[in-house]
Amino acid sequence: xxxxxxxFLSLPFAPMxxxxxxxxxxxxxxxxxxxCVLLRDAKLSWLWAxxxxxxxxxxxxxxxxxxxxxxxxxxxxxxxxxxxxxxxRIDAANAxxxxxxxxxxxxxxxxxxxxxxREVPRPRIYLFYxxxxxxxxxxxxxxxxxDAFNLFVFLEISSLSSYVLISLxxxxxxxxxxxxYLIMGTLGATFYIIGVxxxxxxxxxxxxxxxxxxxxxxxxxxxxxxxxAFVVVGLGLKVAMFPLHTWLPNAYAFAxxxxxxxxxxxxxxxxxxxxxxxVFTVFGGTALFDTTGINLMLIILGIVGMFAGAFVAIFQNxxxxxxxxxxxxxxxxxxxxxxxxxxxxxxxxxxxxxxHAVMKGVAFMAVGAMFYVIGxxxxxxxxGIGKRMPVTTxxxxxxxxxxxxxxxxxxxxxxxxxxxxxxxxxWWYIAAGILxxxxxxIAYVWRVVEVAYxxxxxxxxxxxxxxxLSMLVPMIVLAAATVWYxxxxxxxxxxxxxxxxxxxxSVAGGRP
Amino acid sequence: MxxxxxxLRVVSKFLIPPxxxxxxxxxxxxxxxxxxxxxxGVIFGAxxxxxxxLFGVExxxxxxxxxxxxxxxxxxxxxxxxxxxxxxxxxxxxxxxxVLAHDPLHGQHYGILIVEAGVxxxxxxxxxxxxxVFAGQTGED
Numbered sequence: 179x180x181x182x183x184x185x186f187l188s189l190p191f192a193p194m195x196x197x198x199x200x201x202x203x204x205x206x207x208x209x210x211x212x213x214c215v216l217l218r219d220a221k222l223s224w225l226w227a228x229x230x231x232x233x234x235x236x237x238x239x240x241x242x243x244x245x246x247x248x249x250x251x252x253x254x255x256x257x258x259x260x261x262x263x264x265x266x267r268i269d270a271a272n273a274x275x276x277x278x279x280x281x282x283x284x285x286x287x288x289x290x291x292x293x294x295x296r297e298v299p300r301p302r303i304y305l306f307y308x309x310x311x312x313x314x315x316x317x318x319x320x321x322x323x324x325d326a327f328n329l330f331v332f333l334e335i336s337s338l339s340s341y342v343l344i345s346l347x348x349x350x351x352x353x354x355x356x357x358x359y360l361i362m363g364t365l366g367a368t369f370y371i372i373g374v375x376x377x378x379x380x381x382x383x384x385x386x387x388x389x390x391x392x393x394x395x396x397x398x399x400x401x402x403x404x405x406x407a408f409v410v411v412g413l414g415l416k417v418a419m420f421p422l423h424t425w426l427p428n429a430y431a432f433a434x435x436x437x438x439x440x441x442x443x444x445x446x447x448x449x450x451x452x453x454x455x456x457v458f459t460v461f462g463g464t465a466l467f468d469t470t471g472i473n474l475m476l477i478i479l480g481i482v483g484m485f486a487g488a489f490v491a492i493f494q495n496x497x498x499x500x501x502x503x504x505x506x507x508x509x510x511x512x513x514x515x516x517x518x519x520x521x522x523x524x525x526x527x528x529x530x531x532x533x534h535a536v537m538k539g540v541a542f543m544a545v546g547a548m549f550y551v552i553g554x555x556x557x558x559x560x561x562g563i564g565k566r567m568p569v570t571t572x573x574x575x576x577x578x579x580x581x582x583x584x585x586x587x588x589x590x591x592x593x594x595x596x597x598x599x600x601x602x603x604x605w606w607y608i609a610a611g612i613l614x615x616x617x618x619x620i621a622y623v624w625r626v627v628e629v630a631y632x633x634x635x636x637x638x639x640x641x642x643x644x645x646x647l648s649m650l651v652p653m654i655v656l657a658a659a660t661v662w663y664x665x666x667x668x669x670x671x672x673x674x675x676x677x678x679x680x681x682x683x684s685v686a687g688g689r690p
Numbered sequence: 691m692x693x694x695x696x697x698l699r700v701v702s703k704f705l706i707p708p709x710x711x712x713x714x715x716x717x718x719x720x721x722x723x724x725x726x727x728x729x730x731g732v733i734f735g736a737x738x739x740x741x742x743x744l745f746g747v748e749x750x751x752x753x754x755x756x757x758x759x760x761x762x763x764x765x766x767x768x769x770x771x772x773x774x775x776x777x778x779x780x781x782x783x784x785x786x787x788x789v790l791a792h793d794p795l796h797g798q799h800y801g802i803l804i805v806e807a808g809v810x811x812x813x814x815x816x817x818x819x820x821x822x823v824f825a826g827q828t829g830e831d
Contacts, residue, residue: 201784209771212764256777256785 179673183243199244200253200266203237203276204319204332206230211311220295220303227307228287231314235280242273246676252324260324261385267324270676274528275321275451278535282443283314285539289652290436292645293546297434298346306346310440313339317448326374326460327384329452330367333416336448337363340441344433355428362425366415373408376401377460389460397464406466409456416449419513420483423506430502435546438498442505442542443535450512450531454524454681457516462685467519476517481611483510488618492625497545497555500622501538504581507615508534514608515596519685521678522599529595529667529674533588536659537580543653544574547645557625562635567644571630573657578623580660583616588660591667595674695744702744709737717810721799727806731813738814739821747826756822759815766812773804 186192195202210230214223245251245268253266268276290310298306316336323329341363345356378384380401381392396402411422418426426446430438461467487507494500508530515527547570548563549555564571580587593612600608644650663670717730742750774785781789787801788794 198778198784201778205771205774205784209768209775212767215760215764254783256774257783257788 179239179243180247181243182239183247186240186243198253199237199241200251200268200322201255203234203241204266204315204322206237207234207311207318208315211308211315214304214308214311218304220300223304223307224287224291224294227311230311231280231283231287234314234318235277235284238273238276238280241268242270242277242673244268245270245273246673250680261383261388264323264325264328265385266322267387268322269680270673271454271528271678271680272321272451274532274673274677275448276318278447278532279314279317279321279444282440282535282539283310285652285656286436286440286443286543289439289543289546289649292648293435293550296550297348297436302346306343306434309339309342309346310437312336313343313440313445317444320448320452324386325384326377326386326389326456327371330371330374333367333370333452336445337367337416340437340445343437343441344429346437347432347434349432351428352432355425355432359425359429362415362422366412366422369408369412369415371412373405373412376405376408380405386455386460390463393461394464397466402464403466403470406461406464406470406472409461410453410472413449413453413456416446417453417513418446418449418506418509420479420486420506420510423483423487423509426506427499427502430505430542431496431499435542435549438502439539439542439546442502443539446505446509447531447535450509450516450527454516454527458519458524458681458685459683462682467685473517473519476513477608478517480510480512480514480517481608481615483507483513484611484615485510485618488615488622491622492618494622495557497548497557497560497626498542500626501541501545504541504619504622505534505538507619508538508581510615511592511596511612514612515599518599518603518605518608520599520603521675521682522602523596524681525671525674525678526592526595526599528677529670530592532670532674533580533592533663536656536663537577537588540573540577540653540656540660541581543649543656544570544577547649547653548574550645550649551643557629560626560629561633562630564631566635566642568642569644569650570653573653574630575627576657576660578626580664582619582623585664586661587664588667588670590664591671594667595671699744702740706737706741709733709740713737713810713814717806718803720806721802727809728813730806731810731815732817734810734814735817735821738818742821742825747822750818751822751826754818756819759819759822762811762815763819766808766810766815769808769811770805771808773801773808777801 207230210226214226217223217226251268254260255264294303294306313336316332316339319332320329320336323332341356341360344359345353377389380396380399381389383389383392393402415422430442433441457472484507487503487510491500491503491507494503512527512530515523515530545555548560548567551567552559580589583589583593593616597609597612713730713734716725716733717727720726738750738754777786777789778784787798790797790800
């Protein structure tokens with residue numbers, strides 16, 4: 179990672195750009211998005227979005243390299259010093275999330291071209307890419323900002339654009355799914371801003387670092403207690419933490435395939451990051467952290483979510499919906515790791531952010547490719563798909579194995595880390611829960627495998643028909659990453675440990 | 691639409707120019723008194739919406755075709771954003787207005803004026819677009 183940073187520094191334009199990278203990370207896609215309206219052409223706006231997302235990806239990699247070699251990066255917007263101005267702060271934790279978001283965005287775009295042309299009416303395609311970039315802007319903004327109110331603004335940017343993206347789905351039910359998400363998402367954002375308002379009332383500050391120093395003095399008040407509750411529930415809605423997950427399955431199932439890939443791999447991850455940041459960095463030093471029993475609550479909700487999501491997934495007939503419920507289950511693991519509130523647990527949570535983004539991206543890409551060729555992703559219609567689309571099905575199998583947590587895939591690394599963290603803290607029953615819920619994952623993945631490989635293709639299906647290469651290559655790249663980072667887990671675990679330490683810094687006295 | 695409501699038509703024709711001027715006042719007086727780009731944009735848009743209510747959406751589209759409002763939507767956002775980038779290119783941070791002129795005070799003045807102009811343009815265009823789309827019930831495509 180630091181090699182990338184050093185390479186960047188050797189470039190001729192580096193000295194001028196280098197100090198401004200935190201701002202450019204957000205500004206580049208933000209200003210690039212409206213340009214799509216001027217382009218108005220489907221192909222041109224795709225190309226434009228492709229260039230922009232890859233530039234963003236490069237910026238994120240350089241930023242990650244920089245934080246790993248030089249530590250915290252602080253950027254003051256408009257040169258107004260914090261806490262009066264808005265500052266962007268990048269440490270290992272958000273640099274990781276920046277890389278996840280931009281990497282998935284960059285890999286999804288080549289995939290999106292064919293898929294979007296099939297699923298979105300042509301005159302609206304430029305709007306699709308506009309919203310795609312805006313959504314990315316919002317997610318990147320949530321990740322970089324160190325200002326609690328600014329986070330809300332970016333939360334709204336990403337949410338509003340994702341409502342539009344979801345509603346572009348072919349089925350009319352995409353509209354109701356999007357509307358439902360709009361209601362739930364707005365509730366979440368409103369709760370969050372109410373919480374921020376209460377914190378502002380008690381401290382007069384919106385800067386996260388400043389809040390972290392001011393809150394402990396007033397943490398006995400009911401206002402701050404209510405603020406904590408509002409913030410956790412509000413962000414919990416965006417995270418799709420059980421039982422606030424009800425918007426997620428339909429939103430993912432009816433959105434255009436490319437949108438599902440992007441949102442499933444990034445949106446909930448960024449929300450988890452925001453929750454981590456608020457709970458650990460802002461409230462970490464307060465007594466609330468102990469008195470409210472937030473840890474136990476997160477652990478319980480995490481475990482229930484893990485089981486409930488996986489259990490419901492088993493009974494789904496639509497593979498996209500099945501994977502959506504599997505996301506609810508996987509979010510449970512991240513919430514669980516967070517609830518452990520140990521450096522190892524949070525590291526497990528963060529490494530699972532990355533690992534789940536990769537494997538769920540692969541899974542949804544494979545399903546999107548099946549939808550592209552067959553026009554349906556109902557289990558009944560997928561009979562014999564293993565013979566008709568061997569590459570796509572193999573790729574799906576890789577991600578399925580990873581969802582289960584088979585060794586040599588990324589899913590194993592994060593579950594291993596979580597199990598180790600649970601055993602370290604002496605919670606053997608949590609470790610058992612993680613293993614048991616993996617068994618449920620076997621059940622839902624097996625249902626697809628059974629239909630795909632053991633059933634004969636329907637009469638009259640025409641031999642092999644793979645999706646176009648532009649869809650296959652991104653899929654294979656991500657599947658390769660699933661295996662690569664499954665074999666070499668140290669790289670990601672090291673970075674995740676850095677990130678967890680950065681987050682746990684302000685938690686009083688370091689937890690056991 | 692409303693062909694026989696002579697009073698409404700005449701009064702609105704009297705009102706629309708002052709509304710537009712008032713919008714510009716709110717816009718450019720924003721850094722000394724209450725006001726600013728958002729409010730000005732809404733007032734500016736309201737003038738066109740009033741015109742559309744009385745004379746029909748089709749008429750207002752002749753004055754301000756959809757491609758113009760769409761262009762203005764983009765121009766406003768880009769004005770704001772590029773003003774920030776200008777600060778960055780002149781050696782400050784993003785959205786640092788101090789460097790826009792020799793004197794930081796003037797720089798701040800220019801900066802906020804340009805940024806608010808961007809906000810005003812986009813808000814006015816957005817208001818008109820939203821109204822036209824809902825009232826006309828035809829997409830912008």
